[in-house]
Amino acid sequence: MTPQPHDILFRTLADPTRRAIFERLCRDGDLTVGALTAKAGVSQPAVSKHLGVLKQAGLVRDRHEGRNTHYSAQLVALAPLVDWTSRMTGFWQNRFDHLEDLLKRMDQ
Numbered sequence: 752m753t754p755q756p757h758d759i760l761f762r763t764l765a766d767p768t769r770r771a772i773f774e775r776l777c778r779d780g781d782l783t784v785g786a787l788t789a790k791a792g793v794s795q796p797a798v799s800k801h802l803g804v805l806k807q808a809g810l811v812r813d814r815h816e817g818r819n820t821h822y823s824a825q826l827v828a829l830a831p832l833v834d835w836t837s838r839m840t841g842f843w844q845n846r847f848d849h850l851e852d853l854l855k856r857m858d859q
Contacts, residue, residue, distance in 0.1 A: 756831035763808040768793055769801045773810055776824035783819045 754762075764770045772787055784802065788795045802822055805811040809828040814821045 757835040759808050760810070760829065760832050763804055763810060766801070766804075768797070769805060772798065772801050773805055773824060776811060776822060777826065781814070781821040781823045783821055785819075787822070 764773065768791065772791060775787065775790070776782060784795060784798055787802070788798045791798050793801075802811060802813075806813060806822075810825055811822050812825055814823070
């Protein structure tokens with residue numbers, strides 16, 4: 752079975768270090784591996800590995816500038832998660848509406 756786009760994103764962002772790196776890129780904009788490593792609490796090779804996974808999932812892109820590689824978050828890649836959470840919100844809202852109707856009928 753081929754994984755759905757939201758499954759890949761959930762799996763990618765499930766790792767707390769990877770999620771923190773992505774959040775930092777969202778907050779701070781383009782950053783180099785060195786800048787990300789300085790506050791990541793993990794080694795530079797670990798940050799590079801996490802960036803590779805994020806890049807493979809489409810959540811970051813890299814841009815080479817001289818000897819440095821700059822990474823930036825790709826917020827548009829979150830669209831499958833937004834779609835999924837919207838569907839789940841509609842599903843649960845419908846369930847709660849039915850429950851509310853049932854409770855009202857029981858009170859009568």
